[in-house]
Amino acid sequence: MQLNGSQIFVEVLCEQGVDTLFGYPGGAVLNLYDELYKNADRITHVLTAHEQGAAHAADGYARATGRTGVVLATSGPGATNLVTGIATAYMDSVPMVAFTGNIPTAGLGTDGFQEAYIEGITMPITKHNFTVRKVEDLADTMRAAFRIAQSGRKGPVLVDIPKDVTAAVCEFTPKQPEKIRTVTTYNAEQVKWAADIINAAERPLVYFGGGVRSAASCQPLRDLIHKAEIPATYTLMAAGVVPYGDPMNIGMIGMHGCYTANRAVADCDVLIALGTRFSDRVALNPKTFAKNATIIQIDIDPSELGKNVDVDLAISGDAAYVLGGMLPLIEEKKHPDWMKMIHEWQAQDYHPVSDASRLMPHQVIGEVCNQCGPEAVYVTDVGQHQMWAAQYIRHAKSRGFITSGGLGTMGFGYGAAIGAQMALGRDQRVVMFTGDGSFHMNLNEACTAVSYELPIITVIFNNQVLGMVRQWQTAFYGKRFSQTDPHRKTDFVKLAEGFGLKGYRCTNLAEFQTAFAEALKNKGPTWIECMIDKDEKVLPMIPGGGDINDIIMK
CATH class of the missing domain: 3.40.50.970 (Thiamin diphosphate (ThDP)-binding fold, Pyr/PP domains)
Structure with a gap:
């Protein structure tokens, strides 16, 4: 035709x-x-x-x-x-x-x-x-x-x-959509070699990234870590793949990852890297990263194999199929001494102290999780709030945490939340975490959320500074706060009303609990401004170029 x-x-x-x-x-x-x-x-x-x-x-x-x-x-x-x-x-x-x-x-x-x-x-x-x-x-x-x-x-x-x-x-001639060719092939000899290395390990560790977020990859990963009792740590892009509360989930790795995960990387004897590229926010010092381990890397993109960190065995292929071929070769095993060490390190992890008289990020995020339940989808902008969200959200599903990892795009969140809400429907709860700095980048998309009556709840951590950069200036630049205090007078509650949505301002946990409960009832978008201290930090932190020996815990 x-x-x-x-x-x-x-x-x-x-x-x-x-x-x-x-x-x-x-x-x-x-x-x-x-x-x-x-x-x-x-x-x-x-x-x-x-x-x-x-x-x-x-x-x-x-x-x-x-x-x-x-x-x-x-x-x-x-x-x-x-x-x-x-x-x-x-x-x-x-x-x-x-x-x-x-x-x-x-x-x-x-x-x-x-x-x-x-x-x-x-x-x-x-x-x-x-x-x-x-x-x-x-x-x-x-x-x-x-x-x-x-x-x-x-x-x-x-x-x-x-x-x-x-x-x-x-x-024009109509055509049926072409079936996407899945990379099902892999080197069976290499997979057998990898299985042998894993079976002989005394302190194995799985480190996985966003490449395993698809449903096809998630289950073989979970099967592997439970069959051979292998603790697992994940990157920012893979939060939720192994559920919160799973005994093999030892937390996020990297610059703002937990002590246990970073220490485990330093002390493991075999590291299985799945769908991850050893970015500079994880392998902060490539020369010392997992230096005591035999490293096995599995990735669908051959160009990523051994690119940032030298590995001992590089397997090119789709993680789901590679693990599917590997699982029958993996022995059922326990690692009691290794798990005992993991549990001892977990007792040393950073735990923020709560204070009901003021708003603290971990309390706000915990309350959101309490009120939303396990099926919510969380979206973030980029900055301190992003790291707090990654640290404290109790993830329940692999696509339940949406954030800009590689590029670190401030202003990403509101557009992404709109896309997620449109994709999943208005009955799906979508919560967006942002900071006042990131939010100023693209808050104009509020008019889109209003026009389409999208019930996105936006939690704004307002410390009135560019918090992550200020934290670096505090730690490494002698508190010379160059251009990180913008002296803005934005009234987010009035601005919300100007856009045609409901806005709240909270200064303590009780106010936030009430505001969020009300926001859950609103049919359209809601903003909740949370006033937090400008010197609130994201901890722990490993400086760029450092390793577990350089971790900052307070």
């Missing part, structure tokens, strides 16, 4: 199972938006306040579901406003397809109005990107974009579509 480019655009989106699209219109994509208007019963379009918010929303949608998030922006500044969101998804291996408009093909390269070479701009932060120059190529290019986003190590793909392509006509 004969269709124009805009009709093909919508048909392929529907073909790929897209039900929600985040975006912002503009001249170069008006043909696409006209067709989306005609197909509003097939695809829900969510209009955000800013293209960056739309990109983060597509990201949050993907993280909450495992499906591909989709974002659409116009040319020039619309396209460049997506860059931070695309880079965020790239660093955390999130499947996303970003569509941008551009000026007509005949004018490309002439510096036309709102022209930007977005293909070149995004080349380093996408798995692949395309500029469609002929309408005949549009359908298959879009299909390739969705396939690439979900194949192997997942990530974002960009498709740039000049305006004349959206109007041109060609023959």
Whole structure:
């Protein structure tokens, strides 16, 4: 059948199972938006306040579901406003397809109005990107974009579509979505070798990252650690994969990880690294990281194997299939002496002291968990509040904690919360933790939450400073607080009302308990401002370049 480019655009989106699209219109994509208007019963379009918010929303949608998030922006500044969101998804291996408009093909390269070479701009932060120059190529290019986003190590793909392509006509043939090829192969000899090493270990430890967040990877990991009694530590990106309270879960590793996890890495004799890349926030000193251990690394991306830390055995493959092949070779075993050491270290972990007369982050987060129950989804911005959330939330499911890890994008949270809420439905409880510094970055997306009546509860830790940077200035820069006290006078309660949502301010735990209980009853979005001390720190902390011997506990 004969269709124009805009009709093909919508048909392929529907073909790929897209039900929600985040975006912002503009001249170069008006043909696409006209067709989306005609197909509003097939695809829900969510209009955000800013293209960056739309990109983060597509990201949050993907993280909450495992499906591909989709974002659409116009040319020039619309396209460049997506860059931070695309880079965020790239660093955390999130499947996303970003569509941008551009000026007509005949004018490309002439510096036309709102022209930007977005293909070149995004080349380093996408798995692949395309500029469609002929309408005949549009359908298959879009299909390739969705396939690439979900194949192997997942990530974002960009498709740039000049305006004349959206109007041109060609023959269109519908196709069934191509089945994503799963990496099922692995080196069986290496897997046997790994199993032998694990079976001989006296102090084994599993260290896993965001690469095992999918349901397929979670269960084999849990089976491994319970079959062979192997304690497990995780990165920020993998919170929730092994449930809170599981006896094999010894907590988060890294700069703000717990003492036990970091000490276990230093003392283990075998380290099994699954779906993780030994980032500089975990392997703070690559030369001393797990220096006493035989290191086995399993990752779907061969380029990550041995990249940051020298490993003894590198296995390329999907963690679910590699572990599936390894599990029958793993002996059922107990490690009583090793577990005794783990328990002794846990007694030395940092535990904040509670104070009912003032608001303390761990108390606020604990109360949120108490009132929300185990099925809530938590989203964070970036900063101290992010680390407190990672430390104190009682995670219950693998996709229940959404945060920007690799890029550390301040302003990520509200857009991502909107995407998660749209993906999961209004009956799903979504709570966003932020700080006053991060929140100022993209709080304009409040209007989006209001417009779509999304019941997102935003908990704002307001210490009136840029807390994480101030903490570093306190520890390493002689308390020279350069530009970390912005002297802002923002009244979040009044601002909330101005956006059309409900706002609360709390100064002690009792006030917060009441405010949060009321927020749970609201049909639309709610902000709860929590006044905390500007010198409240994220502890423990290992300085960059350090190791367990450099840990700061007070």
